[in-house]
Amino acid sequence: MGVTRVTLSKRHGAITPNIALRIEKVFDEKADEWLMLQRQYDLSREKEAFKANPPVLKKFKCVIL
Numbered sequence: 001m002g003v004t005r006v007t008l009s010k011r012h013g014a015i016t017p018n019i020a021l022r023i024e025k026v027f028d029e030k031a032d033e034w035l036m037l038q039r040q041y042d043l044s045r046e047k048e049a050f051k052a053n054p055p056v057l058k059k060f061k062c063v064i065l
Contacts, residue, residue, distance in 0.1 A: 014038055 002022065015023075015038040020031035 014042070 015034050017035060020034040023029050023034055024031040
């Protein structure tokens with residue numbers, strides 16, 4: 001795939017667009033699907049962190065003109 005083993009074996013590394021394109025080329029797997037999985041994973045982790053330590057935010061009403 002043109003990347004080192006260390007790059008691929010990092011347990012905490014995210015699937016970047018570049019890596020997703022390489023996976024698509026080598027394994028014939030859609031890059032979009034890999035990026036969607038990464039986004040879902042990132043969002044689920046962020047939701048947990050957000051719940052554990054919610055920021056103090058002021059709500060505003062959205063007015064569309």
